[in-house]
Amino acid sequence: MKTWSWNNKHLTGAAGLAVLALVLTACSSGQATPAPVASGAAMKSGPIEIVYLQKQGDQQYFVDQANGAKALAKSLGDVTVTEVNLGTDANKAISELDAAIARGVAGIVMVAPDQAIGPQVIDKAKAAGIPLLASDDGLKAADGAAAPFVGFNGTSMGSSIGDKAADLYTAAGWKASDTRIIAVGKADLSVCVQRLDGAASSFGKKVTGAPASIPVGTDNSVTDALNKAGGVITANQGVKHWVVWGCNDESETGVVTALQNAGVAPADILGVGLGAYLTCKDWAAGQDTGNKASLYISGNDVGSAAIKVMVDKIRNGVALPAETIAATHMVDATNWKAEGVVCT
Structure with a gap:
């Protein structure tokens, strides 16, 4: 590290x-092959559950992220997003991951409290045949291959x-x-x-x-x-x-x-x-x-983007992109409302 x-x-x-102009789009980094997480999982129809495991889930950004994920899931139909606040507990991340696998969720999105658990998380998801997406903080397998990622550069x-x-x-x-x-x-x-x-x-x-x-x-x-x-x-x-x-x-x-x-x-x-x-x-x-x-x-943008690519993987067999990068905007006291910042 x-x-x-x-x-x-x-x-x-x-x-x-150089500063990159980012858009909410899926793109490949061209530098590393994503970790092969559940690449052979069968396509599914009907109701599906995706678990969103979040570190510090009470922070406003992650609250917005969960809300964005749920809103997109509702619009897609027959998709349930279950968010879990992991706090900063890596052990809880593993136990909640095990629980999600045990109940047969269709997809897993994780904001890991500690990136060191990456190899364990990736191995467990792969063994269960469940697609995994790293959100916000990247995860790597033991061989250094990165899990598919959604978030920011x-x-x-x-x-x-x-x-x-x-x-x-x-x-x-x-x-x-x-x-x-x-x-x-x-x-x-x-x-x-x-x-x-x-x-x-x-x-x-x-x-x-x-x-x-x-x-x-x-x-x-x-x-x-x-x-x-x-x-x-x-x-x-x-x-x-x-x-x-x-x-x-x-x-x-x-x-x-x-x-x-x-x-x-x-x-x-x-x-x-x-x-x-x-x-x-x-x-x-x-x-x-x-x-x-x-x-x-926007946590909302990241949450909705995560569910979009995950559902596309589960229902249509479309491979999870190596990276899905969200846009950012500089704001201040003069323009924050116009830029869409929700201040709660």
């Missing part, structure tokens, strides 16, 4: 990845965030000497590493002499980000300005809240979130906030 690397080596002018998402943060930083006219970047997220989750590395790389390409970056490892929750940021703030009393980005909206808004609670003015914080489902709350309330922008990702 890639090691922690969200540091200043990315904040240079070195060549990086992590590096491209990060690049969009870094670009926006760089534009805001340049417009603010701040100096690197009294500014720090906080990059926050789960250090052992590959998609977080991709997002945060992508942000650092694109920021560095647009900003000469970028501020120092401080990586903060969390469990991707608001509470953990808020708590972990406290020590960083205490250790950097001389810093006047802060740039914040994170693996998700929980991470970024948690740090921004910690900064504001510590007395840092919103004008001295440039926070760029990922999700928009939490950053939008300040905008909806008309509050002066350090949450300046967020990359809007």
